[in-house]
Amino acid sequence: MLDRSQELERIALIEALNVLDPALGRALDPITELAAFTFDVPIALISIVDSEAQHSISRVGLDSVVRVERQWSICACAIESHAVLQVEDLSQDPRFADNPAVTGPEHLRFYAGAPLVTRGGIALGALCLIDRKPRVLGEDETRQLQTLARLVVNQMELRMSVGRRDAVSGLPNRQQFQSDLGVLGRQDGGHQYTGVLLDVFDLQSTTDAGQVLGLKPVESLLRQASLRVQDMIGEIAQVYHVAATRFGFVLRDHSHEQVEELLDRLRERMRRPLMVGSIPMSPQFHAGVCAFHPEPEQTADLLRKCLVAMHHALQTDACVCWYSKDRDEYLRRRYRLASDAGRGLSQDQFTLVYQPRFDLSDGLPVSAEALLRWTHPSLGPVSPAEFIPVLECTALMPTLSRWVVEQAVQQAARWQTLLPGFAVSLNLSPRDFDDEHLWQRMAERLQMYGLPPSLIEVEITEGQWLHSHPAALPQLRAMAAAGVRVAIDDFGSGYSNFGYLAEVPISHIKIDRSLITGLADSRTARLKVDAIIRLAEQLGYRTVAEGVEHEAELELLRAWGCDEAQGFHLARPMRAEAVTQLVLACRAGPLADA
Structure with a gap:
C-alpha cells in the first residue's frame, strides 16, 4: 500500500504529464494491439489509475469500459506490485471474486498487469492482459510483458518530453520546470525548498556576439555555461534551462546560509572566462532566490517570484538577491497603475493643478506650470513622481x-x-x-x-x-x-x-x-x-x-x-x-x- 506522500506524488505526476490526453492513447494503440496479438488474449489495456478511477487510455476489447471506479480497479493492485501481477482465475481470488467485471456479463477470469513505472520509480498505471478463461504466463511471456510495459513508459516520457527540453543545452526547459514544480506542490510538505534563478550572461552582449560570430559560437557558449552549472548543482538538484541565458533549480532543506555559500561557490566557477570563437568572454552572475513550501499556490508562483528577485540583482548589480514581498508589491502596484490609467482617463480621475x-x-507671477494629478478610486491620490515614470513606459x-x-x-x-499675458508651461x-x-x-x-x-x-x-x-x-x-x-x-x-x-x-x-x-x-x-x-x-x-x-x-x-x-x-x-x-x-x- 502506497503511503500518503507517495500517492500524492503519483497523482501529481499524472496531472503534470497529462497522460490522460486522448492523443497519447491513440499513439499507444499499436503497442496495445501488439500485446493482444502476441499473447493471444481478447482484451489488452493500457490503464492509468488516478485517485478516483482507472482510465483505459488504450484498449483492445472492452470498448464500452473506459472508466472503472478505483474500488473495482484490478490495475490499482498492479501499480502497488514491484513485478507483474498475475491472477490465474479472478473468481478464485478473494480480492477480486466479487468484482462486477468478474461476476457480471464480462465474465473476466485471467489477469496479468505489468506496472508502468517511470524512471523516477513512480507507477502511473499498468499494461494488462485479460482473458475470459483461466491461464498462466510463463517466465518468457512475463518478461515480454515487462518489456512492452517499459516500451509504453518510454513512449509516454518521449511524447511528454517533446517541447520540454532546450534545443541548445539539452536541459529540461521552463515548461518542464513548471510541470515538475506542480508535482512537487502535491508532495508532503515536511521539507523546506528554495528556488534559484540564475542569469549567467548579459543578453545584449550575447546578442552582439551572435551578430558578429553567428549563432553556433554563441550556442557553444551557452552549452559551456550550462555544463558549469550542472557540474556544481547536478548531484543535488535538477538544472533547468528556463530562458536564453537563464537557468533554474530547486534546493531541498538548505538553510539561508547554505544557499548563499553554494551560490558563492557557483559564482566563482561561473565567472571564469569562456571562449566564444577566439574571444574570451566573462560570464556574469546574478541570482534571484526564493524560499517556499511545496504547496500548489507557492509552486505556481515560484518562477515569477525568483524573477522579481533576479531582476533586483540585475538592477543593483548584486550577485544574489532574495525575494522581497515589499518589492513585489511595489511592482504589482506599478502594473496596476499602468493597467488602470486608461480607465482613469475616461472616468475623469485625472486633473490639472497649476504652480505659479x-x-x-x-x-509678480508671470506663468504657471500645469501639473498632472491622479485620484485613483481605491488607491487614493497617487503621486505624479510614481505614476508618470510608469505611464511613460506604456502606449x-x-x-x-x-x-x-x-x-x-x-x-x-x-x-x-x-x-x-499670463502663460502656461506644460x-x-x-x-x-x-x-x-x-x-x-x-x-x-x-x-x-x-x-x-x-x-x-x-x-x-x-x-x-x-x-x-x-x-x-x-x-x-x-x-x-x-x-x-x-x-x-x-x-x-x-x-x-x-x-x-x-x-x-x-x-x-x-x-x-x-x-x-x-x-x-x-x-x-x-x-x-x-x-x-x-x-x-x-x-x-x-x-x-x-x-x-x-x-x-x-x-x-x-x-x-x-x-x-x-x-x-x-x-x-x-x-x-x-x-x-x-x-x-x-x-x-x-x-x-x-
Whole structure:
C-alpha cells in the first residue's frame, strides 16, 4: 500500500504529464494491439489509475469500459506490485471474486498487469492482459510483458518530453520546470525548498556576439555555461534551462546560509572566462532566490517570484538577491497603475493643478506650470513622481499628454480674459515626440482657442534622449519658430551640458530643485547655481529656480540675477481658480492685499 506522500506524488505526476490526453492513447494503440496479438488474449489495456478511477487510455476489447471506479480497479493492485501481477482465475481470488467485471456479463477470469513505472520509480498505471478463461504466463511471456510495459513508459516520457527540453543545452526547459514544480506542490510538505534563478550572461552582449560570430559560437557558449552549472548543482538538484541565458533549480532543506555559500561557490566557477570563437568572454552572475513550501499556490508562483528577485540583482548589480514581498508589491502596484490609467482617463480621475512662477525682478507671477494629478478610486491620490515614470513606459502616455495639452491650452485661453499675458508651461516626455504630428495638433489647438504661441511653454528633460527620438528636434524647432517657449527642465540633475543645449532651441533653463534645496547652507551648491545663472545669462537663456522653499534661497537667487522662481515658499500647486485670485491680488498691489 502506497503511503500518503507517495500517492500524492503519483497523482501529481499524472496531472503534470497529462497522460490522460486522448492523443497519447491513440499513439499507444499499436503497442496495445501488439500485446493482444502476441499473447493471444481478447482484451489488452493500457490503464492509468488516478485517485478516483482507472482510465483505459488504450484498449483492445472492452470498448464500452473506459472508466472503472478505483474500488473495482484490478490495475490499482498492479501499480502497488514491484513485478507483474498475475491472477490465474479472478473468481478464485478473494480480492477480486466479487468484482462486477468478474461476476457480471464480462465474465473476466485471467489477469496479468505489468506496472508502468517511470524512471523516477513512480507507477502511473499498468499494461494488462485479460482473458475470459483461466491461464498462466510463463517466465518468457512475463518478461515480454515487462518489456512492452517499459516500451509504453518510454513512449509516454518521449511524447511528454517533446517541447520540454532546450534545443541548445539539452536541459529540461521552463515548461518542464513548471510541470515538475506542480508535482512537487502535491508532495508532503515536511521539507523546506528554495528556488534559484540564475542569469549567467548579459543578453545584449550575447546578442552582439551572435551578430558578429553567428549563432553556433554563441550556442557553444551557452552549452559551456550550462555544463558549469550542472557540474556544481547536478548531484543535488535538477538544472533547468528556463530562458536564453537563464537557468533554474530547486534546493531541498538548505538553510539561508547554505544557499548563499553554494551560490558563492557557483559564482566563482561561473565567472571564469569562456571562449566564444577566439574571444574570451566573462560570464556574469546574478541570482534571484526564493524560499517556499511545496504547496500548489507557492509552486505556481515560484518562477515569477525568483524573477522579481533576479531582476533586483540585475538592477543593483548584486550577485544574489532574495525575494522581497515589499518589492513585489511595489511592482504589482506599478502594473496596476499602468493597467488602470486608461480607465482613469475616461472616468475623469485625472486633473490639472497649476504652480505659479514668479519674476524675481518685481515679484509678480508671470506663468504657471500645469501639473498632472491622479485620484485613483481605491488607491487614493497617487503621486505624479510614481505614476508618470510608469505611464511613460506604456502606449497611453501620448494620449495622456494630448489630454494635458488640450486642458492646459484651454485654461491658458480662459486666463487671457482676466489675466492678459499670463502663460502656461506644460511637460512633454520623450515618448510624446514619437508622434510626428505633435506640434501640428498643438498648433491647431492654439489657433482654435485664439491663444498666442508665446503664452505656451514646453518643458522637456535634459539628456541624450533627443538623439534616439529623431522627430523631436524638428518639432521643437518648429515650435520655437512659431513663438512657443522651450525650457530645459531639471537642469543640473543629470546630463547638464551647455554644449548639448546649443542643439535645442531653448529659451529657459529650469535649475533642478536638488541644487536649490539647502542652497544657503551648501558652498558647493552655491558655486554651481551661481555659475549656471551667469553662463545662462551670457548665452541668452532665462533661468528659473525650482523648489524654492526658504527666503534665504530666494535672496541668493535674486542677488545672482536669477530671472524667475517657483516653489512652496512662493506658492504651492493649486486649482486654476486659486491661481486667478492669486495673480489678480498680486497685480493689484500691496494696497489691494491689505
